[in-house]
Each structure stands twice: as C-alpha cells, then as structure tokens.
Amino acid sequence: MKVKVVTRILEANDRIAEDNRKRFQAAGVTVVNLMGAPGAGKTTLLERTIRALQSRLKVGVIEGDIVGTDDAERIGALGVPVVQINTGGACHLDANMISEVLDELPLAELDLLIIENVGNLVCPAEFKVGEDAKMMVLSIAEGHDKPLKYPLMFRESSALVLNKIDLLPYMNTDMNKVRNDSLALNPKLQIFEVSCATGEGIDRWAQWLSGLRS
Amino acid sequence: MKVKVVTRILEANDRIAEDNRKRFQAAGVTVVNLMGAPGAGKTTLLERTIRALQSRLKVGVIEGDIVGTDDAERIGALGVPVVQINTGGACHLDANMISEVLDELPLAELDLLIIENVGNLVCPAEFKVGEDAKMMVLSIAEGHDKPLKYPLMFRESSALVLNKIDLLPYMNTDMNKVRNDSLALNPKLQIFEVSCATGEGIDRWAQWLSGLRS
Numbered sequence A, B: 001m002k003v004k005v006v007t008r009i010l011e012a013n014d015r016i017a018e019d020n021r022k023r024f025q026a027a028g029v030t031v032v033n034l035m036g037a038p039g040a041g042k043t044t045l046l047e048r049t050i051r052a053l054q055s056r057l058k059v060g061v062i063e064g065d066i067v068g069t070d071d072a073e074r075i076g077a078l079g080v081p082v083v084q085i086n087t088g089g090a091c092h093l094d095a096n097m098i099s100e101v102l103d104e105l106p107l108a109e110l111d112l113l114i115i116e117n118v119g120n121l122v123c124p125a126e127f128k129v130g131e132d133a134k135m136m137v138l139s140i141a142e143g144h145d146k147p148l149k150y151p152l153m154f155r156e157s158s159a160l161v162l163n164k165i166d167l168l169p170y171m172n173t174d175m176n177k178v179r180n181d182s183l184a185l186n187p188k189l190q191i192f193e194v195s196c197a198t199g200e201g202i203d204r205w206a207q208w209l210s211g212l213r214s
Helices: A002-027 A044-051 A070-076 A095-104 A150-154 A163-170 A174-184 A202-211 B002-027 B040-052 B071-074 B093-102 B150-155 B166-168 B175-185 B202-211
Strands: A030-036 A059-065 A082-086 A112-116 A135-141 A159-163 A189-192 B031-034 B059-065 B082-086 B112-116 B134-139 B160-162 B190-193
Touching: A002 A030, A002 A095, A002 A202, A030 A044, A044 A059, A044 A070, A044 A112, A044 A159, A059 A095, A059 B175, A070 A082, A070 B082, A082 A150, A082 A189, A135 A150, A159 A174, A159 A202, A163 B059, A163 B166, A174 A189, B002 B031, B031 B040, B040 B059, B040 B071, B040 B112, B040 B160, B040 B202, B059 B071, B059 B093, B071 B082, B082 B093, B134 B150, B150 B175, B160 B175, B160 B202, B175 B190, B190 B202
Parallel strands: A030 A112, A030 A135, A059 A082, A059 A112, A135 A159, A159 A189, B031 B112, B031 B134, B059 B082, B059 B112, B134 B160, B160 B190
Antiparallel strands: none
16 A cells, blocks of 8 residues: 555656656756765765856756755855755655746756755655756765665666765775676766865766766 | 645554554663664664673664665674664665564563664654664764754754764864754754774763663
C-alpha cells in the first residue's frame, strides 16, 4: 500500500517534470539539477562556477532549502537571477515546486539554469524536476564509502564533483576507491576533483559544464 | 491531500514507536537514535563509543542504511550484538522497521541500544522509533550554516556531537556560530566536541552517554 502511494507520487511528479522540460526547451535554457549531502559544498561550488562562467553564459539559479534564504542571498550577490524555494519539511525538490517558481525567472534570457537541491544524498535522486542532467557534489571529508551506501545518486548523475581536495593531506580518504566504486555504479560518470576553498580544478569543471550547451 | 497522507503516516508511526518504547522499558534497555548527514562520522563515533563503554555497559546496535552491510560488519567486529536494516530506498528509519528486527537482538541482556539512522539531516528527525533520546553528529567539515538550514534535527536532539575537530586548523568553520545557532534552536542541547580520528573528547561524551542509564 505504501509502495503504491510512492509510485503514484513519482508518476505524477514525472508528468510535471516533463512539462517543465518542454518549457525549458522552448526557452532554450540548459538545466542542471545539482545534488549532494548537507555540507558537501554545493553553494560554494555554485559561486565558483558562476564566477568562472559569467563572462560566457547567462546563468540563473533556483535554490532549494528546508528553510531560510542564506543561499539565495549568496548567489544574488553575484548579480545573477535567483529564486529561493523553501520546502518546509520536504527533504528534496520535486517538479511541482520548480514549476511554481518558473515565472519568477527570465527563462528566455538564460543559457544555463542551475537548480541546487536540498542537502540530501537520497531522495533528490528520485525526483525529476525537468532537468537536462543531474550532477552531484561529494566532499572528500564524507569518506570513501559513500558510493556503495548511496548508489542511486551516483547512478543518476552525469557528473560527480569531488570537493574539498585541499583536505586530502589531513584525511585518510581513499580516492581510488571513491572513483572505482562510482564508475562501477555508473561507467559514464564524469568525475572532477576540485577545491572550492582554493579554486583548484574549477576551470576544468566549468569548461565541461559550459560544453553541455552544445 | 499530500499533507494528510504524511500526517496519517506519522500518526501510525508514533503508535508503533510507543509499542517499541514499552518493549524497551520492559527489557530495561536505554535506547538512543543516532542521526546525522552522510559522512558526519556516525559509525566511527559508534566504534569509539562502544570501545569506551564496553567494560561498563552491555551495548547493542541497529544499523540503518539504504543498502549494504558494511557498517554492521564494522560494529560486529567489536563483539557487540548488531542488526543491519536496509531501507531499500527510504531515507530514514521508521518505528515499524525497528519493530521488525527487535527479535534479532538479546534486548533483556542489553543496557544500551544505539540505533544508527540513515545518513540524512532531514527526515530521520521526523520519525520516532521508540527511543529515549535522539542524538546527532555534525562534522565540522559540513560548515557552520547547518543549524539554521536543518533546524528540526537540532531541535529534536538531546546531544550534538561536533566531530572531526582535528580538521579545524584547515577549515574556516565558525564554531561559535555553530554553538550559538544550535543553542538558540534548542537551549537544552548538550554539545560535545570530538575527533574520532584522534580520540579527543570521546571520554567526556561516553561518560555523559553512560549517565543516561540512571
């Protein structure tokens, strides 16, 4: 019975996601659903990415959080259009939440819309929002066992950004295990190693991301 | 409609949690629901805690993960009774999942049962499982903005274990902000600073935890 409820919710979600997708295509905007655990560094990666791409692409952002507007204020300070969604208690964004805020963004003027999901390694991966691609951020401080413990997000993502590599000298994270387990789950996964603290690796990631437009 | 479904699920959960609680009381076991984001260090804290308490208390563990038995194997290696729950897709443990595995544990022989929840800062805080107290682990590598972004877990917890303090010299985490924002949400919150890598702070935490028995 519980399973049936979930299935129905997911089916309804996928229909709305498909409507969102058509709207994005009509506006000519590429849409990325950015996921990751709390504290993986999603917002800091977004700040770095926007700075790297701002001269080439018109970027917009939707911020998803349980409560608060901190992240939208950080992104808004960079001069890009941003909308904050507060989910209340929900641990993920769904297609309907996205649909309800699309009128607040100048979609037709945007090249790239990045949707920062609620910090969570589980449920965001289950809910399509109309994106062209899902991407995930994993902090190397979270440890090397995460791909096998949270496999769905690694399977669903087109890219994995391994963040906080500046901490590698102080941790015993086995990066080969992270890479190998991730690629075993998803052989097509693009893996980027970055430090949002130092800026290392951001250019290569931003370059790849901007290539999604073509 | 969606809200109604959720409310009904939570009410049904609370009834089963109450049954679990009566069963725990009858067995004379103190039960802790240990929560935190993926990679906060819950399992490593558990290993350190069990080693610190093993001579004084009989400890048992229930491990919650989406998939896999890695954590149960790590805990089982310490010689304590452990059961692994795999939630499939669910991002939290609920009272029914706990109820279904209680026959697998020698409850009447245990002093302390620690339930390690699925790695998630959101939903685990909403679902009672019959515990005497909820506790949470936050890695200082997750950043100082977490209390205000994920307030429910900080409100629901009796103790907050700030882990990975060995990384403080390499991060710009504002520990005063973490402490102040956490206490603003929950003035009764007990805060412990530990490093599961070095063992710093574990004794004080374990001492406090064993005091819950009385």
